[in-house]
Amino acid sequence: xxxxxxxxxxxxxxxxxxxxxxxxxxxxxxxxxxxxxxxxxxxxxxxxxxxxxxxxxxxxxxxxxxxxxxxxxxxxxxxxxxxxxxxxxxxxxxxxxxxxxxxxxxxxxxxxxxxxxxxxxxxxxxxxxxxxxxxxxxxxxxxxxxxxxxxxxxxxxxxxxxxxxxxxxxxxxxxxxxxxxxxxxxxxxxxxxxxxxxxxxxxxxxxxxxxxxxxxxxxxxxxxxxxxxxxxxxxxxxxxxxxxxxxxxxxxxxxxxxxxxxxxxxxxxxxxxxxxxxxxxxxxxxxxxxxxxxxxxxxxxxxxxxxxxxxxxxxxxxxxxxxxxxxxxxxxxxxxxxxxxxxxxxxxxxxxxxxxxxxxxxxxxxxxxxxxxxxxxxxxxxxxxxx
Amino acid sequence: xxxxxxxxxxxxxxxxxxxxxxxxxxxxxxxxxxxxxxxxxxxxxxxxxxxxxxxxxxxxxxxxxxxxxxxxxxxxxxxxxxxxxxxxxxxxxxxxxxxxxxxxxxxxxxxxxxxxxxxxxxxxxxxxxxxxxxxxxxxxxxxxxxxxxxxxxxxxxxxxxxxxxxxxxxxxxxxxxxxxxxxxxxxxxxxxxxxxxxxxxxxxxxxxxxxxxxxxxxxxxxxxxxxxxxxxxxxxxxxxxxxxxxxxxxxxxxxxxxxxxxxxxxxxxxxxxxxxxxxxxxxxxxxxxxxxxxxxxxxxxxxxxxxxxxxxxxxxxxxxxxxxxxxxxxxxxxxxxxxxxxxxxxxxxxxxxxxxxxxxxxxxxxxxxxxxxxxxxxxxxxxxxxxxxxxxxxxxxxxxxxxxxxxxxxxxxxxxxxxxxxxxxxxxxxxxxxxxxxxxxxxxxxxxxxxxxxxxxxxxxxxxxxxxxxxxxxxxxxxxxxxxxxxxxxxxxxxxxxxxxxxxxxxxxxxxxxxxxxxxxxxxxxxxxxxxxxxxxxxxxxxxxxxxxxxxxxxxxxxxxxx
Numbered sequence: 001x002x003x004x005x006x007x008x009x010x011x012x013x014x015x016x017x018x019x020x021x022x023x024x025x026x027x028x029x030x031x032x033x034x035x036x037x038x039x040x041x042x043x044x045x046x047x048x049x050x051x052x053x054x055x056x057x058x059x060x061x062x063x064x065x066x067x068x069x070x071x072x073x074x075x076x077x078x079x080x081x082x083x084x085x086x087x088x089x090x091x092x093x094x095x096x097x098x099x100x101x102x103x104x105x106x107x108x109x110x111x112x113x114x115x116x117x118x119x120x121x122x123x124x125x126x127x128x129x130x131x132x133x134x135x136x137x138x139x140x141x142x143x144x145x146x147x148x149x150x151x152x153x154x155x156x157x158x159x160x161x162x163x164x165x166x167x168x169x170x171x172x173x174x175x176x177x178x179x180x181x182x183x184x185x186x187x188x189x190x191x192x193x194x195x196x197x198x199x200x201x202x203x204x205x206x207x208x209x210x211x212x213x214x215x216x217x218x219x220x221x222x223x224x225x226x227x228x229x230x231x232x233x234x235x236x237x238x239x240x241x242x243x244x245x246x247x248x249x250x251x252x253x254x255x256x257x258x259x260x261x262x263x264x265x266x267x268x269x270x271x272x273x274x275x276x277x278x279x280x281x282x283x284x285x286x287x288x289x290x291x292x293x294x295x296x297x298x299x300x301x302x303x304x305x306x307x308x309x310x311x312x313x314x315x316x317x318x319x320x321x322x323x324x325x326x327x328x329x330x331x332x333x334x335x336x337x338x339x340x341x342x343x344x345x346x347x348x349x350x351x352x353x354x355x356x357x358x359x360x361x362x363x364x365x366x367x368x369x370x371x372x373x374x375x376x377x378x379x380x381x382x383x384x385x386x387x
Numbered sequence: 388x389x390x391x392x393x394x395x396x397x398x399x400x401x402x403x404x405x406x407x408x409x410x411x412x413x414x415x416x417x418x419x420x421x422x423x424x425x426x427x428x429x430x431x432x433x434x435x436x437x438x439x440x441x442x443x444x445x446x447x448x449x450x451x452x453x454x455x456x457x458x459x460x461x462x463x464x465x466x467x468x469x470x471x472x473x474x475x476x477x478x479x480x481x482x483x484x485x486x487x488x489x490x491x492x493x494x495x496x497x498x499x500x501x502x503x504x505x506x507x508x509x510x511x512x513x514x515x516x517x518x519x520x521x522x523x524x525x526x527x528x529x530x531x532x533x534x535x536x537x538x539x540x541x542x543x544x545x546x547x548x549x550x551x552x553x554x555x556x557x558x559x560x561x562x563x564x565x566x567x568x569x570x571x572x573x574x575x576x577x578x579x580x581x582x583x584x585x586x587x588x589x590x591x592x593x594x595x596x597x598x599x600x601x602x603x604x605x606x607x608x609x610x611x612x613x614x615x616x617x618x619x620x621x622x623x624x625x626x627x628x629x630x631x632x633x634x635x636x637x638x639x640x641x642x643x644x645x646x647x648x649x650x651x652x653x654x655x656x657x658x659x660x661x662x663x664x665x666x667x668x669x670x671x672x673x674x675x676x677x678x679x680x681x682x683x684x685x686x687x688x689x690x691x692x693x694x695x696x697x698x699x700x701x702x703x704x705x706x707x708x709x710x711x712x713x714x715x716x717x718x719x720x721x722x723x724x725x726x727x728x729x730x731x732x733x734x735x736x737x738x739x740x741x742x743x744x745x746x747x748x749x750x751x752x753x754x755x756x757x758x759x760x761x762x763x764x765x766x767x768x769x770x771x772x773x774x775x776x777x778x779x780x781x782x783x784x785x786x787x788x789x790x791x792x793x794x795x796x797x798x799x800x801x802x803x804x805x806x807x808x809x810x811x812x813x814x815x816x817x818x819x820x821x822x823x824x825x826x827x828x829x830x831x832x833x834x835x836x837x838x839x840x841x842x843x844x845x846x847x848x849x850x851x852x853x854x855x856x857x858x859x860x861x862x863x864x865x866x867x868x869x870x871x872x873x874x875x876x877x878x879x880x881x882x883x884x885x886x887x888x889x890x891x892x893x894x895x896x897x898x899x900x901x902x903x904x905x906x907x908x909x910x911x912x913x914x915x916x917x918x919x920x921x922x923x924x925x926x927x928x929x930x931x932x933x934x935x936x937x938x939x940x941x942x943x944x945x946x947x948x949x950x
Binding site for chain 1: 583690879897900
């Protein structure tokens with residue numbers, strides 16, 4: 001965090017009680033406000049921090065960003081509802097807009113400012129991390145085109161041709177979007193624009209960003225802004241002949257294609273198999289059945305993504321995470337193992353897939369002790385939201 | 388050691404007719420008439436025999452000369468390596484080779500008698516020249532392929548210009564300057580330097596540079612033109628170009644009907660002038676650069692036209708108006724399209740006691756043609772705004788306008804007039820053949836608004852019934868098109884999203900801000916279709932804010948938050 005040190009703001013800081021106005025206090029106050037859906041209190045918390053002299057970038061990254069991360073974590077732990085989560089996100093979004101309006105004050109970037117495009121991968125709904133980066137870049141003097149959530153690749157490319165930015169910052173939080181992210185990265189590069197990838201989807205160490213040929217990766221907005229403005233800037237221009245297939249030679253086995261194409265049928269047969277194993281499932285309501293089917297579809301989505309990047313951790317990580325989510329909701333997680341078994345039965349001709357399913361099974365075994373067949377049903381799952 | 392003692396030299400030849408005739412230089416041996424150079428070297432490293440071809444190439448290599456003094460290094464070295472090892476003479480690998488007497492030679496050793504080595508020096512000069520020419524051609528082809536790939540990658544004029552000067556500096560000249568056709572009175576000039584491209588403009592008359600004016604007009608077709616470096620005006624000199632230019636050529640970029648510009652290539656004094664092969668390459672390069680640049684210009688022009696024409700067709704940004712939250716979301720069916728047959732619009736109230744009017748609708752059909760009709764409907768409704776107090780009348784007039792137009796398409800839509808009354812929001816809702824709006828109550832129950840009406844643009848007269856709805860704080864009215872409810876997908880692939888699932892989802896949206904409701908519905912529908920093809924989707928939420936305050940969105944008056 002950076003605190004302005006000019007005399008005026010130092011005076012403001014000492015006048016304001018640091019315990020109620022510093023980034024830490026602001027974070028607490030903002031969290032309380034967004035959890036209650038109180039936009040008024042939320043903006044008060046943020047603007048008090050600004051008035052106390054906290055650097056606007058620090059407000060974005062050390063107050064709002066951590067609160068937004070906490071929103072996700074609290075949802076995962078079942079301490080807030082989906083509705084609260086959406087409301088909190090909407091409030092954070094509005095506050096970023098208000099903060100940007102106040103700090104920018106209608107100022108235009110300088111003539112020498114570079115232009116950069118910030119966008120989310122198609123199918124990516126979590127626009128807030130990208131939004132934060134966009135605002136940080138504006139604060140640092142960039143001319144920023146923020147295209148928002150889920151940008152179809154043709155729209156992104158048309159935008160690049162029209163505006164010719166120095167670089168694209170591409171955000172994705174959900175690993176199931178990695179194949180789409182790959183298409184976006186190669187298309188941007190083919191149009192002569194380098195790509196900086198960011199977001200949880202690319203792995204904690206950025207390994208999938210490297211795998212998919214991104215020109216750079218950053219773990220967070222501050223690092224991304226540093227990288228874009230750093231000493232070795234990303235330069236637009238021709239990439240060496242980069243063909244998507246060269247990144248992922250393992251795709252030659254067609255397993256990704258087969259599994260992702262047949263996903264609806266795999267879901268159907270897995271559901272039938274689960275009903276045979278657990279007769280109680282036949283009494284499910286339509287909504288319960290849908291949620292279970294969505295959970296199975298989600299498992300297959302992550303299986304496909306893991307096949308695409310050929311990384312077992314992507315799949316085992318998702319399965320153990322799902323088990324924790326279910327446990328947090330007091331739903332026994334052992335219905336996951338039969339689902340894996342049923343999928344393994346249908347996909348036994350695919351060696352990479354079979355290996356992934358076995359590893360996930362072992363990871364679940366290591367994570368918790370086996371339990372008898374479920375008495376209750378995983379009705380509270382199916383949020384389709386893996387982070 | 389005299390040559391007379393060298394008789395066994397011929398022992399390497401099995402043909403006994405090749406015996407030397409005992410002349411002083413060992414000539415007369417069978418290799419005397421060999422079509423290639425032959426040198427015989429004894430174990431001490433002395434030349435003991437050389438045929439006429441050999442002495443022609445290596446005048447020093449006469450019998451009695453020390454080999455290392457008589458032949459080029461590469462051959463002397465090869466001989467040393469050979470005698471130092473006991474390996475067989477014709478081992479694996481390429482025979483040593485090098486230049487001698489202006490020819491390219493390959494040296495093949497053979498054993499002579501008395502430990503002598505006989506070097507057969509085969510002339511492969513012609514082969515080398517052909518190989519060099521082939522390599523040159525291959526490099527140029529690869530380079531042109533790279534140039535084509537690079538230049539065709541971007542449709543952005545600035546990026547394309549940068550790529551051209553960068554490639555020109557890499558492969559053609561010490562500096563390159565691309566001058567684009569004038570925009571107004573100034574000439575856009577891009578300098579290619581080893582540090583990268585530099586954009587700028589120059590207020591300059593192209594007539595001052597010989598050949599530039601014609602090259603910029605793109606007509607008549609003119610060849611590249613060599614000009615006197617002394618005639619170069621300052622504005623064309625690249626920044627930090629050290630030293631005077633030695634040779635300068637002005638090359639038109641053929642744009643095929645679209646003026647693409649001119650490329651000026653500069654080489655420093657001291658750097659060789661352009662060879663014929665380089666000139667050919669420069670012409671090929673200019674042809675590709677011109678084609679790429681004119682394509683980029685055409686694209687930019689078309690994109691600008693499209694953007695201008697479509698600006699009115701894009702859905703507007705929604706916001707809070709006089710204590711009522713509005714939010715909207717939109718997604719077209721075809722990824723390559725930007726607008727479609729679904730639309731929404733907001734006409735904000737002029738004052739806190741007046742109503743804002745929202746319209747959301749769906750023109751039969753997809754794509755640009757449907758979008759054009761949405762634009763007409765939005766314009767017509769704008770004109771009818773003074774009558775917005777009477778929805779059926781507005782719809783009747785709109786219907787009349789559409790029925791009498793040449794369009795054969797029809798539309799369904801919903802009108803919603805909203806005003807803040809105390810901390811409630813009062814709504815008047817009228818559906819014209821459209822799915823009725825859904826009301827999300829504070830307790831999570833979801834109701835359909837009681838409004839029905841006929842669709843627009845088919846029958847000469849229409850009927851419509853308006854519903855009045857009150858929203859308490861935190862309650863939302865959702866307008867949506869059937870692209871949401873008729874979206875096919877889900878975990879099993881082929882199910883419709885349906886009204887029930889939409890209502891279920893909305894049940895979780897009580898007390899959410901309008902943007903959050905819209906995001907939630909779009910996200911669920913988007914995940915439902917999961918990349919499959921779908922119809923256009925539009926959704927608008929009208930929400931009574933939960934807390935009594937003015938929006939933080941516009942943030943005009945920060946005092947509201949801090950005092």
